[in-house]
Amino acid sequence: MLTSEPPLEQAELIRSLPETPTPETQAALAEYRERLRQALRDPSLRAIEGCPIGDDEAIEQLSDPPYYTACPNPFLTEILSQWQTDRAELRRELGLPDDAHATGNGHNGNGLYHREPFAADVSEGKNDPIYNAHSYHTKVPHKAIMRYILHYTDPGDVVLDGFCGTGMTGVAAQLCGNKKAVEGLGYRVDKTGVIYDGDKPISRLGARKAVLVDLSPAATFIAYNYNTPIDVRTFEREAKRILKEVETECGWMYETLHTDGKTKGRISYTVWSEMFVCPQCGGEITFMDEALDATSKRVKEKFPCPHCGASLDKRSLDRDYITAYDRITGQSIKTLKRRPVLI
């Protein structure tokens, strides 16, 4: 479970933190870590359905308490209580009505809260760099989510996503406090932070808080990384170090000899062709070489066998299989034969 960090002030999602945290911050973080350790020993936490089966140490190592824990978050109540206090203060600052004690008046017992249903069509592309930083099934672009959050909430409100995946709801909640991101949706923001759709005021500029939950620890781990500020310099240094290490270890796998037989080149991609057998003469046929029409880039209806000249089409060919022994499963596996035809 993850709770989003303080609001973003910059256009960038990632911003720099001080290189070294103060001793007070370090002590506070160490205390949270100790409390997480205690909580993991409590059988009632382990009994919560969906609690990962990983051992205490693994869960601790993945976690960054209090905001991110790779298990049900034992700090949620205190975080939410702090957020309620912050919210009340923010509402006073923004001149929004105090709704903490209001009850009744026909709006689901929530006192003053009321919004018309959000009825616009929402369509957002999938080419935003933030969206593409990490792929994930059923991912929703954060810009699409922002429109709903702006419509239904005020700054400081808490949004719950119980099926958060990689945490785009958290990204959206934070970016509601980013003027440039909000204007990017086609809205106008005035000096006082009121957001307009055309002439109609629809919301206020300001980050919302997000509580993100997912059964998958992999998902919440990605969500945590999407939503937590990092030290950009340290990140860049570490990323370059890892890339260099991978290059040294695996770079040779991506090398090939040029046609001169001497010069080494880096492989961008390799095209593989399926292999078939001629039903007439039993000769091996590289499908791409024989059947592909180089001009039209389509498979020819008929083509001659390069060995016996028989007229062939794709349906008449026999598949060429190879059998290999899999050392891990201890079984022989039969697969289609393929050959690289373009490097």
Ligand SMILES: [Zn+2]
């Ligand atoms: Zn043949």
